[in-house]
Amino acid sequence: MASVDLAVALVLCLCCLLLLSLWKQSSGKGKLPPGPTPLPILGNILQLYVKDISKSLTNLSKVYGPVFTLYFGMKPTVVLHGYEVVKEAMIDLGEEFSRRGSYPVIQRATKGYGIAFSNGKIWKETRRFSLMTLRNFGMGKRSIEDRVQEEARCLVEELRKTNGSPCDPTFILGCAPCNVICSIIFRNHFDYKDQIFLDLMERLNENIRILGSPWLQLCSFFPALLDYIPGKHKKFFENFACLKSYVLEKTREHQASLDINDPQDFIDCFLIKMEQEKHNQELEYTVENLANTVLDLFAAGTETMSTTLRYGLLLLLKHPEVMAKVQKEIDRVIGRHRIPCMQDRSHMPYTDAVIHEIQRYIDLVPTNLPHAVTRDITFRNYFIPKNFFLSD
Known part of the structure; x- marks a missing residue:
């Protein structure tokens, strides 16, 4: 009997917590x-299909409109769904969001x-420095275009080694953009069979898979x-520590x-900036920030490009008539005896349009990264308090 009373009391407490949460949501400024x-x-976890959250959000938007609230555990999150509302928030009100x-x-x-998950001064200064540095390397002695062209040659050679037999190009397509990023960050170009390179790629790919797993979604709801x-997050931390250790080792070599x-x-460039700003306590030019910034560039640049290339090939295989038109334009503008360059882009409108359509169609990051507002804001007649979480 006592156990039944305890269970009833627990249910009542939970209901009170829910009512309190809903009351706080509807009270105050809006x-x-x-x-x-x-x-x-x-929260609303049971109403979401965790293996395809973006589809769940699309279905909910049909019921509640392009701006609605979900509870991930006990944490309320405002969801922005659709091009118009995301543009209004992230472009027109970019500073607030x-x-x-x-x-x-x-x-x-x-x-x-x-860069990816910092805030405030750290984010603004690191982002500004990174964009400026990458832009400078694009216009320097050896441009990013040169590095991409060199890696494209290596990629083609690796594909030729298959002798036209069926193969899974996933790994090779991941190596190419990864090597471009490595050349800009580390001044390294790895052979595709280099054991260090293989280990870096494996740990990076495993962490990407872990981040997309239902278990990590659950950990985000219940930190x-x-x-x-125990769970997959332990392996994520292990892989992250190994990747960071490699970056710190390369940093020590660069310092010497x-x-x-x-x-x-x-x-x-970062080490030079560290020396210039060593007396400025407000700016975070530290080895810790350098290591995490390098890993952000390494992961984001590699995964987005390799996924785009992979899905681009699949879509062209599915639509051979489109592939034929692209090949015709390539033969007309570039031919078969030289490597493409950026100047060719303005003369290849069809190929340019196909690339943009691939990027639109594949929905590369369907739920984007989580955002929060920097101040209390009224958006489409709804009140969103400062630091409140958003998904788009």
């Missing part, structure tokens, strides 16, 4: 957007440094799981050979 009624503790939302597993690994329950008058890559 109200959050509508959404499905959350369950105590679980510029804060990065919470992603517990990555924030624990990066400690708030880097306490990271501390008390650094010529401040002739920086050769991204790490050199």
Whole structure:
């Protein structure tokens, strides 16, 4: 009997917590957007298909409109769905929606440094420096275009080794963009069979798979799981530590050979900036920030490009009539005896359009990265408080 009373008391407490949460949501300066009624503790998790959250969000938007509220566990999140509403928030009101939302597993690994998941001054200064440095390398002695062309030759040679037999090009298509990023960051060009390179690629690919797993989605909803329950997040932290260790090793090598008058890559430029700003306590030019920034560039540049190339090939195989038109334009403008360059783009409108359509069609990052608002804001007649999480 006592156990039954305890269970009833627990259910009542949970209901009270839910009612309190809903009351707080609708009180104060305004109200959050509508959404499905959350369950105590679980929120709306049972109403989402965790293996395809983007499809679940599309279905919910048909019921609640392009702006609605979901509870991931006990954490309410405003969802923006569709081109128009995302453009209005992220472009027209870009400053107000510029804060990065919470992603517990990555924030624990990066400690708030880097580009992708930092905020405030760290984010603004690191982003500004990184864009400027990458732009400079694009216009320097050996441009990014040169590096891409060199890697394209290596990629074609690797594909030729298959002798036209059926193969899975996933790994090779991942190596090519990864090598371009490595050449800009580390001044390294790896052979595709280099064991260090293979280990870096494997750990990076495994972490990408882990981040997309239902388990990591669950850990994002309930961060306490990271501390008390074993799971894939442990392997993520292990891989991240190994990748970071490699970056720190390369950083030490760069420090030993650094010529401040002739920086050769991204790490050199960052180390020079560290020395220039060493007395400025407000700017985070530290080895810790350098390591996490390099890993952000390494992961984002590699994964997005390799996925785009892979799905691009699949789509062209599915639509041979489109592939034939692209090949005809390539033969007319470039021919078969030289490598493409950026100047060719303006003379190849059909191929350019196909590439953009591939990027649109594949929905590369369907739920984007989480955002938060930098101040209290009224958006489409709904009140969103400062630091409130958003998904788009």
